[in-house]
Amino acid sequence: MSDAPDVGELRPPDRTLMGPGPSDVHPRVLRAMSTPLVGHLDPSFIEIMNEVQELMRYTFRTDNQWTIPVSGTGSASMEAAIGNLVEPGDTMLVPTNGYFGGRMASMAERAGGEVVTVDAPWxxxxxxxxxxxxxxxxxxxxxxxxxxxxxTGVLQPDVPELTEIAHDHDAIVVADCVTSLGGIELRVDEWGIDAAYAGPQKCLSCPPGASPLTLNDRAMEKVLSREEAPRSWYLDLSLLEGYWGEDRSYHHTAPITNVYAIREALRLVAEEGIEERWDRHRAVAGALKTGVEAMGLEMNPDDEYWLPSLNAVRVPDGVEDDAVIEHLLEEYDLEIAGGLGDLSGDVWRIGCMGHSARPKNVSFLLVALGNALTAQGADVDVDAGLAAASAALGN
Amino acid sequence: MSDAPDVGELRPPDRTLMGPGPSDVHPRVLRAMSTPLVGHLDPSFIEIMNEVQELMRYTFRTDNQWTIPVSGTGSASMEAAIGNLVEPGDTMLVPTNGYFGGRMASMAERAGGEVVTVDAPWxxxxxxxxxxxxxxxxxxxxxxxxxxxxxTGVLQPDVPELTEIAHDHDAIVVADCVTSLGGIELRVDEWGIDAAYAGPQKCLSCPPGASPLTLNDRAMEKVLSREEAPRSWYLDLSLLEGYWGEDRSYHHTAPITNVYAIREALRLVAEEGIEERWDRHRAVAGALKTGVEAMGLEMNPDDEYWLPSLNAVRVPDGVEDDAVIEHLLEEYDLEIAGGLGDLSGDVWRIGCMGHSARPKNVSFLLVALGNALTAQGADVDVDAGLAAASAALGN
Structure with a gap:
C-alpha cells in the first residue's frame, strides 16, 4: 500500500477549445461553479431547479413539462432517453450515417430492444x-x-418531414441534439420531436456533468406505462419524476454544482436570445468555413448539410492529421480533433461552439492551422483565408 | 412558447451542511472547479486522470489498478459496480437493515439478477x-x-469476517462505502473487499458528479468475462477500461471539472493523512455525540455500531422532527435531515463529514439544535451539552 501521494497544485495548460467539445467555458459559468453548495433538497435548490427547467425549455423551444438536466455527461442523457423509451421487445430504428447512430443502437439493444437501421453513408x-x-x-x-x-459535421435537414413520417406510423421520435442545442436552430415543439437530449459542453459552453433532456407527454406516457422497470435505476425517469416533478422527493443526490453551472450557461443563452445565438454561430462558423476554403482546404460535407458548430475539414493529401493536431496543441495551445470511425484520418473536426464561437478565434484558428500545415509541407494560402474570413465577418 | 426567462444572479443561501450529504466543500476544491477546462483527451488531462487514480487508491487503501471516478453521483458508481458484476441469472445477496440495501436489490434485479436477502432490523x-x-x-x-x-447511522463491524465467509463460498464482495470513504476506517485490500464504491460529497467534501469506484482483479475478471454486455452503455466498465486503462481512447466525455474537484479533495486527504483523517472524524463526531447525549438526547444505534460520519439522533417524544429541521434552516442556515424509510419521523440525521467535521461546527450545532428543541417545548440542557462536547475536544 502506497504512502500519501505527493501530487502538486492543479495547473492545466491554458487551451483554446475548438474540438468537438468541450468548448471554452464562459467566465461567469466558471465563477458559478465555485459557489458554495446547498443541499439537493434545500428549498432554495428547488427554486434553482425550477429556474433551470424554465431556461432549458426556452433553449429547447418547448413547453414540455418534462425538461431536466440528467446527472451525468451527454451520453447519460442519451441513455436516459433511449433506455426509458425502448422496452424489451420494442423495435428502434437508428441511422447508420455517423458514429452516434451506432451508439444509439448499442443502447437500444442493451435496453432489450431490437435494432433496425435506415442507411445513409457517413x-x-x-x-x-x-x-x-x-x-x-x-x-x-x-x-x-x-x-x-x-x-461527420453534418446537419440533418427536413426534421419536420422526418417526424411526420414517423408519427404517421406511430413511432416516437428521439433526436440527438448534443451538438445543436443552443447553437443551431432547433424547435422541439414546432418540429414534432417527442424526446431530445443534448450535451452541455458543446454549444452551451458549460462543463459536462448535467445534461439536457426533454420529453413531451406522449413520450413520457410511454415511459410511465412500461410493463417492466427500465434497466437503469440511476436513469429511471419514472423515479426521477419524483424529484423533478411535484413531489421533490429524494432519488439520488443531484450534481448541485453542475446544476449551478448549467443555470448560468442557460442564463447566458436567455440574455443573448436563442435566435440571436443561432445567428452568431452561423456567422462566426461561416467566416471560419469561408477562411478555411479560401486557404485551399475542403469541407467534407456538402454545403447544404454544413453544421456550423462542427466543421469537418478534409485532410489534404500527404498531410499527417495527427501531426497537425499535435502542432496546434503544442505551439498554440489550441485543441481541434481528428476524425472518428469511418472518417478517421480523413478529416479534422473543428468546433465552433458557444463561447468558443467568437470572431477572435476565427483568425487565431486560421493562422495556427495555416502555419501547422505549412510546417507539414502543405501548400495553403493563409493570407487569402484571413482576408476571406475577415470579409465574411464584415470587418 | 415562452420568451427568454428573466432569471437573476445565482444567490443561494450560505448554509452549513450537516445533513447526510453534501457536506461543506473546502474552499480549495471550490476554487479548483473554476479552473478553465482542457479537453477530455488532452495529454495534460491524462496526467490528471493518473493523479486522481493514484490519490483514490491511497484513500481506498488499495493497490487496485481499477480505481476510477465514475461520471455521475454516488448512485452512478453504485450502479456501475452492481450492473457490471451482476449478470442475468446471477444471484445477489443484499442486506435488509437500511435504505441502501433496498437500492442494491433494485439495481441487481434490473441487471437481470435474482435477489436474496440477509436479514437484520433497520x-x-x-x-x-x-x-x-x-x-x-x-x-x-x-x-x-x-x-x-x-x-440508520450504523457502521458495519467485522468486515474481514464477512468477506472471508463470502470468499469461502466463492462470492464476490461489494461494499457500499458512500458515507465511509475518507472519513471512517476502510481498508479495501486488507479487508478483502472485491469492489467498493463511494460518493464524493460525504467525507471527501467534494461536490457530487464524479464518484469513486474500485475493483480488484478478481472482480474485474468477472466483469470482463461476461457473456452479455452490461445493460448500461454509459456505465459499462469494459468500455470505460478503454478510457481509464492504457489506451486512453474515447468512450464518453468525462466530467472534467468534477475530476478537477475530486483531485483537489483527494489531495486534501493525502495532505492530512488518511489515518489522521479517520481520527479527526472520530474525535469531532465523538464530541458531537457526547454533547448531544449530555443535552439529554439519545442516539439511535448502539454505541458499538455508531457511525461518526452520520449521527442518527432520536427525536424526543412530543417533538415534531420537521419543525426542528425547518427552524435550523431558517434561523441558523444549518442543514440536518430527518429519517429515511423505517426510521422516518423517529430520528434526525446529523452529518459530520469532511470539511464539515470541524470543532467549530460542534458547538454551533449544539446551540442551534438546543434552541430549536427549546422552541418546540422540549426539555434539553444546552449548557451541559456544550460543556461535555468541549471537554471531549480537550478544550
Missing amino acids: GEPLEPAAVEEAISDTQPDVFGFVHAETS | GEPLEPAAVEEAISDTQPDVFGFVHAETS
Missing part, C-alpha cells in the same frame, strides 16, 4: 424517402436520428 | 452468523453490504 444526412421506406418496412416503436452529427 | 448491523447462514443457503454470486448506512 458524411451525408438521412433522406426522407429512405426514412419513409425503413419505417414502413420495420414499423419501429421508436425512431432515433442525429440532428447534428459530431462525427 | 438500525442494526449484519451478524456474521446470519451472513454465513444466508450465504450457505443461497450460494450467491455476489454479496453486497453497506459499510456505513446513511439511513
Whole structure:
C-alpha cells in the first residue's frame, strides 16, 4: 500500500477549445461553479431547479413539462432517453450515417430492444424517402436520428418531414441534439420531436456533468406505462419524476454544482436570445468555413448539410492529421480533433461552439492551422483565408 | 412558447451542511472547479486522470489498478459496480437493515439478477452468523453490504469476517462505502473487499458528479468475462477500461471539472493523512455525540455500531422532527435531515463529514439544535451539552 501521494497544485495548460467539445467555458459559468453548495433538497435548490427547467425549455423551444438536466455527461442523457423509451421487445430504428447512430443502437439493444437501421453513408444526412421506406418496412416503436452529427459535421435537414413520417406510423421520435442545442436552430415543439437530449459542453459552453433532456407527454406516457422497470435505476425517469416533478422527493443526490453551472450557461443563452445565438454561430462558423476554403482546404460535407458548430475539414493529401493536431496543441495551445470511425484520418473536426464561437478565434484558428500545415509541407494560402474570413465577418 | 426567462444572479443561501450529504466543500476544491477546462483527451488531462487514480487508491487503501471516478453521483458508481458484476441469472445477496440495501436489490434485479436477502432490523448491523447462514443457503454470486448506512447511522463491524465467509463460498464482495470513504476506517485490500464504491460529497467534501469506484482483479475478471454486455452503455466498465486503462481512447466525455474537484479533495486527504483523517472524524463526531447525549438526547444505534460520519439522533417524544429541521434552516442556515424509510419521523440525521467535521461546527450545532428543541417545548440542557462536547475536544 502506497504512502500519501505527493501530487502538486492543479495547473492545466491554458487551451483554446475548438474540438468537438468541450468548448471554452464562459467566465461567469466558471465563477458559478465555485459557489458554495446547498443541499439537493434545500428549498432554495428547488427554486434553482425550477429556474433551470424554465431556461432549458426556452433553449429547447418547448413547453414540455418534462425538461431536466440528467446527472451525468451527454451520453447519460442519451441513455436516459433511449433506455426509458425502448422496452424489451420494442423495435428502434437508428441511422447508420455517423458514429452516434451506432451508439444509439448499442443502447437500444442493451435496453432489450431490437435494432433496425435506415442507411445513409457517413458524411451525408438521412433522406426522407429512405426514412419513409425503413419505417414502413420495420414499423419501429421508436425512431432515433442525429440532428447534428459530431462525427461527420453534418446537419440533418427536413426534421419536420422526418417526424411526420414517423408519427404517421406511430413511432416516437428521439433526436440527438448534443451538438445543436443552443447553437443551431432547433424547435422541439414546432418540429414534432417527442424526446431530445443534448450535451452541455458543446454549444452551451458549460462543463459536462448535467445534461439536457426533454420529453413531451406522449413520450413520457410511454415511459410511465412500461410493463417492466427500465434497466437503469440511476436513469429511471419514472423515479426521477419524483424529484423533478411535484413531489421533490429524494432519488439520488443531484450534481448541485453542475446544476449551478448549467443555470448560468442557460442564463447566458436567455440574455443573448436563442435566435440571436443561432445567428452568431452561423456567422462566426461561416467566416471560419469561408477562411478555411479560401486557404485551399475542403469541407467534407456538402454545403447544404454544413453544421456550423462542427466543421469537418478534409485532410489534404500527404498531410499527417495527427501531426497537425499535435502542432496546434503544442505551439498554440489550441485543441481541434481528428476524425472518428469511418472518417478517421480523413478529416479534422473543428468546433465552433458557444463561447468558443467568437470572431477572435476565427483568425487565431486560421493562422495556427495555416502555419501547422505549412510546417507539414502543405501548400495553403493563409493570407487569402484571413482576408476571406475577415470579409465574411464584415470587418 | 415562452420568451427568454428573466432569471437573476445565482444567490443561494450560505448554509452549513450537516445533513447526510453534501457536506461543506473546502474552499480549495471550490476554487479548483473554476479552473478553465482542457479537453477530455488532452495529454495534460491524462496526467490528471493518473493523479486522481493514484490519490483514490491511497484513500481506498488499495493497490487496485481499477480505481476510477465514475461520471455521475454516488448512485452512478453504485450502479456501475452492481450492473457490471451482476449478470442475468446471477444471484445477489443484499442486506435488509437500511435504505441502501433496498437500492442494491433494485439495481441487481434490473441487471437481470435474482435477489436474496440477509436479514437484520433497520438500525442494526449484519451478524456474521446470519451472513454465513444466508450465504450457505443461497450460494450467491455476489454479496453486497453497506459499510456505513446513511439511513440508520450504523457502521458495519467485522468486515474481514464477512468477506472471508463470502470468499469461502466463492462470492464476490461489494461494499457500499458512500458515507465511509475518507472519513471512517476502510481498508479495501486488507479487508478483502472485491469492489467498493463511494460518493464524493460525504467525507471527501467534494461536490457530487464524479464518484469513486474500485475493483480488484478478481472482480474485474468477472466483469470482463461476461457473456452479455452490461445493460448500461454509459456505465459499462469494459468500455470505460478503454478510457481509464492504457489506451486512453474515447468512450464518453468525462466530467472534467468534477475530476478537477475530486483531485483537489483527494489531495486534501493525502495532505492530512488518511489515518489522521479517520481520527479527526472520530474525535469531532465523538464530541458531537457526547454533547448531544449530555443535552439529554439519545442516539439511535448502539454505541458499538455508531457511525461518526452520520449521527442518527432520536427525536424526543412530543417533538415534531420537521419543525426542528425547518427552524435550523431558517434561523441558523444549518442543514440536518430527518429519517429515511423505517426510521422516518423517529430520528434526525446529523452529518459530520469532511470539511464539515470541524470543532467549530460542534458547538454551533449544539446551540442551534438546543434552541430549536427549546422552541418546540422540549426539555434539553444546552449548557451541559456544550460543556461535555468541549471537554471531549480537550478544550
